[in-house]
């Protein structure tokens with residue numbers, strides 16, 4: 001039986017693991033291990049790093065189940081192969097590095113926020129940051145970690161193939177909306193986010209060859225028109241950023257055609273530790289900045305209040321980091 005305080009002391013060790021993975025990603029180490037017969041000497045010829053300490057880095061990565069040593073050769077684990085080999089289509093290294101940067105920043109300001117509360121400035125829009133993130137990490141996250149689940153969610157809606165016009169509200173990179181529209185040939189759509197995201201989203205529309213069916217509209221969801229006559233609106237992880245979520249919900253309701261569908265994907269945080277501990281700590285930084293987080297039922301009730309009929313609500317574990325609540329509601 002260990003001494004009780006180890007529950008807390010061992011938390012510090014996780015930070016070392018985070019740093020080890022970040023260093024390996026920055027060195028593109030997993031990419032080199034994809035070659036055959038990579039031993040330490042061969043790896044050093046690529047990395048140009050210190051021999052003894054690179055060996056220690058490799059031991060650490062093996063401890064973390066990211067690589068294996070077979071005889072004198074190093075090979076990637078299946079997860080490292082899938083997500084961390086630089087320059088492959090399923091690469092998610094930038095997701096990890098970007099999220100690490102965000103959580104480092106969030107920890108840095110935590111103590112100040114607790115002493116002084118959240119300044120108005122912290123609530124100002126961060127559209128340039130979203131635009132930057134959308135070029136790499138958010139695009140990777142949407143394409144490689146979220147879109148498969150999104151397509152499965154949409155596929156469950158019987159009349160979805162009949163839908164003609166959709167809106168991806170707060171689209172960031174735009175890839176979720178693009179993946180949906182790409183799959184349904186009758187569908188055209190609008191990708192909406194702050195104007196600063198225009199360049200990156202338009203680039204992605206062209207990458208998908210969907211310029212004839214998709215357009216980007218830039219604006220502030222809270223203050224600008226979001227369009228009308230939509231059969232379907234997708235909105236994921238955006239409600240935390242609004243000062244008046246109910247007004248936005250009314251706007252969404254009005255923008256839908258009768259019988260139109262809204263799908264919302266947001267994290268809800270209840271009080272039971274076993275169920276919500278990860279979500280609580282994931283959103284701690286945002287909460288301290290004065291953003292809104294949602295308790296279970298909070299969003300269902302808000303949807304009902306504007307007039308939506310509930311079709312289906314459920315929790316999925318198929319989104320990055322924490323459980324996410326899916327609400328499928330109809331006008």
Ligand SMILES: C[S@@+](CC[C@H](N)C(=O)[O-])C[C@H]1O[C@@H](n2cnc3c(N)ncnc32)[C@H](O)[C@@H]1O
Nearest residue numbers: 130170171172193194220221222236237238241
């Ligand atoms: C956490 S990201 C979510 C992106 C995407 N929906 C997803 O689930 O991957 C939030 C996005 O909402 C956008 N956003 C937040 N507030 C907004 C507003 N008032 N007007 C337009 N876009 C907004 C941000 O620019 C950002 O791209």
